[in-house]
Amino acid sequence: MAAWRSAVAQHSLFHKPLKQEVESHGSHACGMILTVGLVIAYTLNSIIVWATAPIVETYSAGDVRNFGILTVSFNISCPSCVPYQSTLTNSVVEEFRVWHGYSASDYPHCAGAPESLAVADQTTSDALLCYSSDDISEASGIVVSLWNMTTGGQGNRANVVVTGPSLVVNTPLEFWHEKTLLLGMNVFRDKEGCTSSAQCNLQRELYLGSMQYDGRVSGWPGGKLNIRLLRSAHVYTRTPGQTLWDVFGAVGGAYGLIVSLVSVVVQFLARYEGRKEPKAAKTTKTASAEMSQVVGADKDAGENLDERVPI
Structure with missing residues (x-):
């Protein structure tokens, strides 16, 4: 899991890579997949438009x-x-x-x-x-x-x-x-x-x-x-009507627009995940504290028992 989070942090398109692990790795992974899918779909559409574009005649x-x-x-x-x-x-x-x-x-x-x-x-x-x-x-x-x-x-x-x-x-x-x-x-x-x-x-x-x-x-x-x-x-x-340079320019412009739009969705999901994580962390912390108290009590009980046993 740590390796997965580290890869998402390094290759995310929506912010500069962070040194620490990204907790909202799920939203970033979905955003990257969505971005790649939209770019591929737009590229295919641009190629079809270029191949079928009619000849333009000017006078x-x-x-x-x-x-x-x-x-x-x-x-x-x-x-x-x-x-x-x-x-x-x-x-x-x-x-x-x-x-x-x-x-x-x-x-x-x-x-x-x-x-x-x-x-x-x-x-x-x-x-x-x-x-x-x-x-x-x-x-x-x-x-x-x-x-x-x-x-x-x-x-x-x-x-x-x-x-x-x-x-x-x-x-x-x-x-x-x-x-x-x-x-x-x-x-x-x-x-x-x-x-x-x-x-x-x-x-x-x-x-x-x-x-x-x-x-x-x-x-x-x-x-x-x-x-x-x-x-x-x-x-x-x-x-x-269309040239390959038009296709390259259209895909490049569309890529920037798609990244901008998807980043908004990713930031929203990241905030949503951030709100859920403190609750889970708090529950984990409480359980850890209770476990520590139980372990401490058992330890104290063991020490008292040793004191009562005559040598």
Whole structure:
């Protein structure tokens, strides 16, 4: 019993270990068992909540310039197009041209897409899409120039199919037409503050913001299609509802609260046991005193008997 009381005194969670034995060892032992049981139950509940917590999706608007440059492909069909001298280079004769212009001084974030005037007379051509300006009058962004579309008939039509991440747009162009496609970007990521696929699981998608007719082409008898990127990107961040750090923090906070609450119960029980112990001690003391008196009386009687026996 002494060893049990000493162990309770040394390992009790509710006060500093005492050098003397703890008389209310029963209440402390019950408190420790209750604390351990509650902590285990709360830990299991926290793990279940973490494992079953739904994915949380938050929305924000971000600057599209933070999410890099996209490659967009073009498929051009123009049966009525004939070779024509380019207005960009006076020495080149071509049917159409896909190009993009981003000067380093005006668009430093487009460093991966320098100004390019590459001829693209083949069926499919790629170009780099970077935010330049929402003003379509500026000579920036991607431009598809159809130099000469023959007149007189219903064949004066071209189709420009723009293909990007999760986007396919077919834009018809007629003789003298100039149109503009405003494309927006959706960003899906699984980490806050992430701006590239190297930092997290990040996906970029394009969507059609608007298609507008700008008027007539001036300077050549053909058609023109401008492609611009909207400045604001829709950013969707998908993160777990609970993480292991949330579980550790919740269990730690719950442990402190459980110890505080159970200590109140333990102190109450300890006081209750303390009130009962004096009565038991008093009864034991009285019995010991009576036993001592009896032993003393017997001893005295024995001594008197020896005196009366003659030698």
